[in-house]
Amino acid sequence: MRVLLVEDNERLSSLMRGGLSRGGFTVDVFDLLEDAEAALDTVDYDLILLDLGLPDGDGMDWLKRFRRGSRDVPVLVVTARGGLTDRVAGLDTGADDYLVKPFEMDELLARCRAVLRRPGAALSTVLAAGNVTLDTTSRQVAVAGSQIDAPRRETDLLEVLLRRSGQVVPRAVLEERLYGFDDEVTPNALEAHVSRLRRRLSDAAADVTVHTVRGVGYLLRPAVAP
Amino acid sequence: MRMPSARPAQRPSVTRLITRRLILAAGLLMVAQVVLVAMHYGWDGRRLGVRVAANEAERIAGHIGIGPEGRPVLALPEEHVERYRDHRAAYAFRVVDADGAEVAGMNPDLFTVMLPEPATAPDLFWRVVPGPQGETRVLVQRFDRIAPGLLIAIAIASDPDRLAWVALLHEVVDHVAIPMVPLALLLLAVNVYAVRRSLLPLARAAGEAAVLDARRGGLRLSAGDDLPREVHALVGAVNAALGRADEVLRFQREFTANVAHELRTPLAVLLLQLDEIGGPAAEAAKSDIQAMSRLVDQLLRVAxxxxxSAEPPTDVDLAEVGRGVVQQLAPIALDRGRETEFRDQSASIIQGHRDAIAGAVRNLVDNALRAAPKGSLITVSAGPGPVIEVCDQGPGIDPALRRDLFDRFAQGDRRTRGSAGLGLAIVAKTMEIHDGSVTVADRPGGGTLFRLVFPDQGPFSEPP
Known part of the structure; x- marks a missing residue:
């Protein structure tokens, strides 16, 4: 994986380069947008890490121009402007994700991998959280390596939750993914599926569980040790 | 930021001031005219004397008719006779026909001068006769219109009935009030109309200025060509001030971005370097940096x-905001062993700044996470109406500390040190720019309830 890093603070860019290299990325560092643009013309990068406040221009404006040129390289914006409105603006102008300074190396690596895993990028076929895995093509669920049987709806539910493991998935999103237009969805259908999946996971001694956030949705997270 | 506006009723309008002064000027002018009339008669006693006597002659003439034998007859009413009967030494009259025969008369002793013969009498005969008790004024007037050669003679030795004053009053009414009052009223009306018309541009500019919200940038009063010079200058000055306010706002925004960059980049360097060093000491330093970074975040957010608030407001669904915050913070809450939930109680859609409101609610939940004990529940609810509430099952807040709870940097409790106090200041500021309010109360059954109330109609709704 080859990454283009545009960052004008030398110490920060060298630290980021070190961390990313240890994480398995090949990193080219530029401190000017002009130089980065020249590099993009000759090298096919898998990911761009972009700082916003650069000496020769604003990263956001550059990104807008870059996207207009119908380039679809994933872009992760790394910025000090952790403003509430910046986030929206960044995503509107074509950034795939947004990381506010300061950040830890683990987080940077996780975000880079997440951006690369997005649809359009390489498809990962096995989703995992804790000791639970799901093969998205064979639809097989396993806990600690041993396969368990789960009906289609529960497998679909687990897949959505696994894809956003650790985050709350709103009810509306789950209902939309799980039930077709023609399906009659009773108000408790989702609860019923969740509770069956929860029991199935705990019966198989899974170390993750489906947690309810009332009024919002569900999330998959490590089970609290009994 | 919004200044309490002065009650317009307590300040008179310019039109009213000018009207009042015009009325005063007209009044003064009329008084001056009265004085002039009075002076005119005062200087020339003869004129007033003739006027008084002539009035009296006219009154008597009004009661003379032609009798059955074709001779003039006087039928003076009782109230008229009184004057001559009661003041025998003051007033006298005679009516003489063409043959020199007396038709009527009272107190003839007062006529101490020879009266002219009817045949040769002039139209008006006037004599002032000096006497021991002062002057006696004698007037003889021809009344050919009643009967040819008819004379009425009046003698006035003194004036106990104040006939002179009555005559003067009549003169004032005839020469001042009747011609001047309608003219003055007309002038006043024209002036008021003209003033009101020429002040219209000023009133319009004032109206525009009144609905202007200083927090929003790029606003100007319209300086059309129809503005008079003075109003144009005023509008120009106001617009210049608004321009400077815009500059300050823009500077503030750029400053925030620059400060963010200058502060966060070295923090990022530090954090990554500590990552490389590793070990328990580095971990401790890392958590300090995270705390500091949070503080920087909060400070930047205040700015x-x-x-x-200078950006235009948009529709904000309060239920969506509340749900979004819970969705975002639920994993963090679970990491810290607290539960969160959201309740939609039919909240309204308001006009406002979604990110700012979400930030305020996030701060409240963040504080609740710190204050509430492990295993407790934090509830965010939206509605009914334009309301968002955050309540926890924590120890509550000492009422003595509540007063300045929302002041910047005021600390409610030692346990909520650091960014928490600033967080509440951000909440207060956010509600301020929305013209809303934030209140804190005890929750029935323990815990604290923060309540954000937004105005019923959008605070930024455009005037019609």
Missing amino acids: QIEGM
């Missing part, structure tokens, strides 16, 4: 909210 940002001001800038944000």
